Amino acid sequence: MPRWSKEKRARFREIERDFHVRAFGEELARVNLDMTKEERLRYIDWMCETARKNGVPHKRWHVGEGYLEDEDFESESTPSASHIARRQNPNSPH
């Protein structure tokens, strides 16, 4: 298969960038398209660490590639993971 011409490759890149800006915003478009994979991973680590420090909840459970939240089972008589976590952490809300 012949290679894309230089112009065509540039146009694809432009379309891709436009979509990333529309879908994820300027900053993430730069992360996605201008950074190396290592830099991207470091950026994500920093974002996740900042979220964790600010108390953003992390847990989710796959069911296939769908998700259950711990809260889905909070009415169960057996304590769910989040119940246990709350019991262990007296400062936790609820």
Place this chain on the structure above:
Amino acid sequence: MFYEGLVETLRSRGVICAITSGLACVHYGIAETTQDCDLLCHPGSFKELLDLLSETKICGAPCGYRGNISPPLDARWHRGGWTSHFQWDIQPQAMTLDVFGCAVRQSGPWEHDLSGFYAGRNVVAEMKRTDRDKDWPFITSLGTDMLNARDPRGWLHLFEADAFSEMQEQGSIPPEMISVRPVLKLAVKHDTRLRQALLAERHLWQELDRLRIRIYRAALRPYLLAVGRAAISRGAPLREQHESRLACAQNTFGPESSRGPWYRTLYRRSASGDCRFRPA
């Protein structure tokens, strides 16, 4: 990266496996804020995977099953779409590994579509068709990336009308893709209804996923209670945890009861009209 090393070791032992979902997106140039690893592993190799997890410690912490929800790593239930969850309890945050025997919504065997340590873009894009709004821009990104790499299956993963029209300026949609995804006919004709049709298509996938999760959730309840009653120690060796969960699964799911539960239930509900798509 730790998980790439894990895949490398598994493959050296003959295991067919690949990293998918969020970390695969990062690999393909789309940042997703996840540090969880989702691993596709052929169900025939679960014993080797469990052996490796049993012997792998991180900062001295052994691997264990995560929470009460996780079904055991066993082909019988994974063939039915269940997923097993593992973690290493390290500070400041546990490292997690979710294992899939089957790639949900896969149109072909995922084992045939790999890229290095990772599942192919097509597999990742199909798995991302979840009920969560946040997953959908990733699918279109993977689609544009595939078209850029001259993979025509990228046309199956564009869910944004503007991306469609821009991509169409660069090349036409092959007829074999149109037969797989009828909405592409509207794109070919530059029909103004494309935008709404793409939205409807996405809603359909999301509703389907919600229904699927509801079915799994109902099936999971007795298992969750059984695991809670079994009071399996989190400090127990992984093999011991596994045997206890197997016993719980055998008593609650039945020997093969999870084999394709959602397909069967969806078919039954669809036949009874219970599964009709109702827009919000």
